[in-house]
Amino acid sequence: MFRNVHFVRVMGIKGLVDRLHLTYGITSDALGIPHSVLEYDMNLIPISVLNQFYENIEGITGDPDAVLTLVRQMDLSKLGSLSHWFFAGHDLATTIRRINSGITCIQSGAFFGGEIVGPIAKWTYRNDSIIANAKAQDGVRVANFKLNVLRHYLGKHFIPDRVCLPGSLANKMEYEAHFGCRIEWGHNKTEVWLPNRLRLQGNKVPTLPPEKLSMSFADLDGYLDMPDPQDHIKVLYEVVNYSRHFGLPTLTKVSQLLGLSEQQLQRRLQSSGLNFTSIVGFVLSGETVKQIVLGVPLETIAKRMGYTNMTSFSRMFKKYRGVTPKQYAQHYADAY
Known part of the structure; x- marks a missing residue:
């Protein structure tokens, strides 16, 4: 793809x-x-x-x-x-x-x-x-x-x-x-x-503090989660995820990042049985879950996902996760 x-x-x-x-x-x-x-x-x-x-x-x-x-x-x-x-x-x-x-x-x-x-x-x-x-x-x-x-x-x-x-x-x-x-x-x-x-040869110069590897599970997951270029779905996920830093992901921005025209990207998605709106919802809801687990306030998460309206953010999340962000956060808090 x-x-x-x-x-x-x-x-x-x-x-x-x-x-x-x-x-x-x-x-x-x-x-x-x-x-x-x-x-x-x-x-x-x-x-x-x-x-x-x-x-x-x-x-x-x-x-x-x-x-x-x-x-x-x-x-x-x-x-x-x-x-x-x-x-x-x-x-x-x-x-x-x-x-x-x-x-x-x-x-x-x-x-x-x-x-x-x-x-x-x-x-x-x-x-x-x-x-x-x-x-x-x-x-x-x-x-x-x-x-x-x-x-x-x-x-x-x-x-x-x-x-x-x-x-x-x-x-x-x-x-x-x-x-x-x-x-x-x-x-x-x-x-x-x-x-x-x-x-x-050479002795180790102690220019860095003598600490053990200190990496949270979230950081470790992130570090190991580098997309293989042949894993086209994962590549698309990460490009869409990057594009949210410019606002809600758009077909125009994602196409530009991939070096494709909008028509080329749409054709390639259709040939794989995918559509852009569903991919964006999957990415944004997935990234929302990651940030809920980290304890980030929901208002902050909404802005990071490109939303200026909490109602729209909540509607998107519920469509793909079956519950609202607030309900998901509460379920996670009750479980852990």
């Missing part, structure tokens, strides 16, 4: 968005991402929005190197409780394995891996869902994250042997000054090179 629809979690770009506001005074809304999306780290953002976000950064700031300016100020703690799992390993190799295996739950379509070439270990990243105009900025973001991970274990003065990046940006000297090594542009993936012998 849909092809190559991928997502990134808020936690994957939250630091970048925060720094944009602090450095340039630019809000996420100005860059096409509603502020309400950023309120929960597990929220999913379609990659099409991330691609536009990268292009908007350069357009609004007027600085083709704005992403480099922003990532210089970022730290690993922005990943929240996940960072404690990543860095609870006994050595760098363990952490790299955890990041490589866990990254697909933060950004689908992203592949972290490793290659050994003689004495060199190459920590690699590829994401084919990032468009050509955004690959350089995305590569810089990920290479900087990897550099911070390596310095967490190998010391703050560690310098990679080489950094390879997709695309091309003009100010090569500035990038080499930041990474402290030779930069090569035009690669099909991002690579950070280091001596292979260092993978099993």
Whole structure:
């Protein structure tokens, strides 16, 4: 039904968005991402929005190197409780394995891996869902994250042997000054090179609080619930869910996020025996249940679902759940 629809979690770009506001005074809304999306780290953002976000950064700031300016100020703690799992390993190799295996739950379509070439270990990243105009900025973001991970274990003065990046940006000297090594542009993936012998060396630098993994069941459910691109119903669910941050989901907005015309989306839904109104009701009632369980007030939930009228919100919920939101909340309270 849909092809190559991928997502990134808020936690994957939250630091970048925060720094944009602090450095340039630019809000996420100005860059096409509603502020309400950023309120929960597990929220999913379609990659099409991330691609536009990268292009908007350069357009609004007027600085083709704005992403480099922003990532210089970022730290690993922005990943929240996940960072404690990543860095609870006994050595760098363990952490790299955890990041490589866990990254697909933060950004689908992203592949972290490793290659050994003689004495060199190459920590690699590829994401084919990032468009050509955004690959350089995305590569810089990920290479900087990897550099911070390596310095967490190998010391703050560690310098990679080489950094390879997709695309091309003009100010090569500035990038080499930041990474402290030779930069090569035009690669099909991002690579950070280091001596292979260092993978099993280096003491863990205690830059993060020594806490256990602290993730609620709701967060864990969210983290593991990354849609497979082949699960078209789940993909559609999450795109509709994202669109509610702009108001009640509309065929126009959802089609735009999927890169389809309204007619194309309607035809594809009809061929699967679906209709847009029912899907929206299913998504909004499902998200309402999640927020009721978290104890969010019903008036707040209604606004988050795009409703300005409580009666309409209650009518929608009862149609798909058989009871009103207030009755559902009471049943849940009585049961638990």
